[in-house]
Amino acid sequence: MVEDAGTEVAVGRDGGQAIRRAVALLREVSASKAKGLGAKLSGLAEATGLTQPTAHRLLAVLLKEGLLERDSASRAYRLGPLLYEFGLAAAPRVDVRRMCGPTLDRIAAEAGDTAYLNSRSGTDALCLDRREGSFEIRALPVEVGNRRPLGVGAGALAVLASLPPGEADLVVAANEGRYRRHGLIADKVRTAIEATRARGFAVTTGRIVARYRGVAVAVGNGVGGVPVALSVIAIAERLDVRRIEAVAALLRREEAALRAAISGSLTTHKGRAA
Amino acid sequence: MVEDAGTEVAVGRDGGQAIRRAVALLREVSASKAKGLGAKLSGLAEATGLTQPTAHRLLAVLLKEGLLERDSASRAYRLGPLLYEFGLAAAPRVDVRRMCGPTLDRIAAEAGDTAYLNSRSGTDALCLDRREGSFEIRALPVEVGNRRPLGVGAGALAVLASLPPGEADLVVAANEGRYRRHGLIADKVRTAIEATRARGFAVTTGRIVARYRGVAVAVGNGVGGVPVALSVIAIAERLDVRRIEAVAALLRREEAALRAAISGSLTTHKGRAA
DNA sequence: CAGGAACTTCCGCAATGTGGAAGTTGATGT
DNA sequence: ACATCAACTTCCACATTGCGGAAGTTCCTG
Incomplete structure (x- = not known):
């Protein structure tokens, strides 16, 4: 060794x-x-x-x-x-999934495309939940439980960009070698993080197959301490510049509502120290 | 070592x-x-x-x-x-849980007490699912995901007794040391298995606290190759000799219906070789 | 506050796990 | 059909990783 x-x-x-x-x-x-x-x-x-x-x-x-x-x-x-x-048998620390369920429902219903909930798990993004929209062509590249390096995909990028800069740098460095398998390199990810921070939301185009496009917004300081993001994925044609803005606005609106709902029921579950 | x-x-x-x-x-x-x-x-x-x-x-x-x-x-x-x-992320081999959902619903509704679905996992019984009945006092000693040695509890005993005799013996031997922590010993379990086989269903009284009583019936040759049992747990007073028979009859009826439903949709998921 | 049990840390010994190399299987192209 | 190659599997001598007795610490319990 x-x-x-x-x-x-x-x-x-x-x-x-x-x-x-x-x-x-x-x-x-x-x-x-x-x-x-x-x-x-x-x-x-x-x-x-x-x-x-x-x-x-x-x-x-x-x-x-x-x-x-x-x-x-x-x-x-x-x-x-x-x-x-x-x-x-393993109960989640905070039931992020349930807390965000109604939000996802509304996003999928209003956007008509697939709504996703992603969380951070170490250096990975984890797809916690998703809801399909009503549009005939469904973009379902990621399934519940799927895991990929933080930075790969809209939701995962939004989560990454929402971390404290030092933390995000560490994650990118740790994932350095893994990005290649997704058609990315660390520097591109770093650039994308900057762009996401400046823009206030993340936009990506599927790397391996450029068929999908995604828009994502991170949730304030996370849900119960867990960094998460809400996102919408659709076939690329359905997310032109104009609609990207509209979807981002929808996500931001829902993010604000979710944050309000969370701070309302704050005292319920106290976070456990590491 | x-x-x-x-x-x-x-x-x-x-x-x-x-x-x-x-x-x-x-x-x-x-x-x-x-x-x-x-x-x-x-x-x-x-x-x-x-x-x-x-x-x-x-x-x-x-x-x-x-x-x-x-x-x-x-x-x-x-x-x-x-x-x-x-x-x-881990999909179950066969979705036993979903296949048995309606059955559990009916059992809980008709019996009024808590209905459980247990499966075998190695030398353990695993609580896969449960439904609460309408009776005011709910017997909820076991939660979904809970795991205990095969033979401990009505459902677990029914599952154990449904295994081929040789297999069951191996399991009991392997669990020998673990029974004590549940107020049992291997010989009592062996006797209980015999009684269960003779009777056609399992009956138990909570060992540590004799507050609960359970009745369980194993499902034919299992569901998709997985040995499982249906059971009803209630506070002891609610399961006197007469009602035990009634509940057992209900379980047997549902077991038969479930088995029929399974063999009907047999070709859907082919079992995966080990 | 003393006694005891449960938990944690330490450290020399050896069993467990390691990875280069060789063998096998199965896919791919001609 | 056969050769070529890549992916997978097995083998084995070596040393790193992991082991557990004993000692130390913390946290209950009387």
């Missing part, structure tokens, strides 16, 4: 190597679900900085334990039944 | 010690949620057969990774935010 630092998680080097690596693999499998191509051994090894034999052995254990399953045809790994089961 | 074999998982001794132990701890934390008392270090160490320092170190890593959280007041561990998030 002479490797350069930086490939790995880089902080907290004491103990738990195997477990940390295993969790990194799980996160990567979870992230790979977003991009169409499944989570193959080689890709996972590369993304986590592990050698192929090591990744293989760890994955085999995770498989046997039921944390992962493997598609026999494509050989791709995916999250397993035990994780689903744990998910049933 | 001179320890006696049998304390650990006992099969598949090759590789992945750290990860296997970590998963065992997660399962135990998940199981401890059921019994009122939280998952303390000492209990987890004992239940998993680890020494306290080892358990402590592993738990610390799981904590740092976000798979667990810790209640600062009680020092008890509980499943963390990352597991909730993975749960969103």
Whole structure:
């Protein structure tokens, strides 16, 4: 293990190597679900900085334990039944999803396109929820539970840009190597963050396939301490310059309402210290 | 590591010690949620057969990774935010929960007491879903996601008794040490399995607190290959001998209907090979 | 405030996990 | 159909990671 630092998680080097690596693999499998191509051994090894034999052995254990399953045809790994089961038992710290449900409903209804709720999870953005609009052609590139590096996609970019600058820089640096797989590089992300901050909302065009376009607004200081963003994704033609502004206005309006609703029920759940 | 074999998982001794132990701890934390008392270090160490320092170190890593959280007041561990998030992304093999939803609705409505859906997960029973009835006093000892050794509780007993005898014996043997914490021993469980098989349904009285009583019926050959049981739990007074029979009849009726519905939509999802 | 239990830290030893290299399987192109 | 290549899997000698007994600390409980 002479490797350069930086490939790995880089902080907290004491103990738990195997477990940390295993969790990194799980996160990567979870992230790979977003991009169409499944989570193959080689890709996972590369993304986590592990050698192929090591990744293989760890994955085999995770498989046997039921944390992962493997598609026999494509050989791709995916999250397993035990994780689903744990998910049933694990209550979220703050139920961001429920708190934002009505907001999402209204956004999807009014915009007619798909509304998304994204939150921060470490250096990832996580799709917490979504609502489909009434328009015939639905843009559904991301599914609930999907995970990708902060900065990739409208919602994820809005979340990233809403973090304190120092924090955002750290995240971008940590994700440096992962952006390439999404057709991005760190510098482009940094530029996009600036633009998002200046504009007040995020706009993106699907990188791999330029078929979709997204508009996103971060929620004030987050929901119960968790940074989140509201976004709308549609096929590119449906989001021309004019409509982008309209959707952004809608998102901003809903963001303000949501923030008000949250501070109203502030005393309900007190945040837990880390 | 001179320890006696049998304390650990006992099969598949090759590789992945750290990860296997970590998963065992997660399962135990998940199981401890059921019994009122939280998952303390000492209990987890004992239940998993680890020494306290080892358990402590592993738990610390799981904590740092976000798979667990810790209640600062009680020092008890509980499943963390990352597991909730993975749960969103992990689709269940077969959506047992949705397939049985209407059945549960009807049982709860007709019985007036709480209806439960339990499935097998390894050597555990897992509460997949529940519906509250209309009766004023609700028996809600178990929550969705809760996990306890197969054999503990009506639903868990019905599931266990529905397994092939050899398989059930293995499970009971594997759970040997865990029954004590629920006021049971392996031999009592074996007797209860026999009684359940003879009777055609399971009846239990809460062991730790004899306040509740439960009636359960296993679903034919399981749902999509997963062994499951339907059950009704109520305060003991509400389930006297006469009503037990009535509830059992209701459960059996619903079980038959469910089985019919399943075999009707058989071709929909083909089971995935292990 | 003393006694005890639960939790946390320490550290030398060795079992577990590591990754280069070789072997196997399966996909792709001619 | 066959050759070529890439992706996956297995093997094994080595040392890093993880282990747990013992000692220290904190937090209850009487």
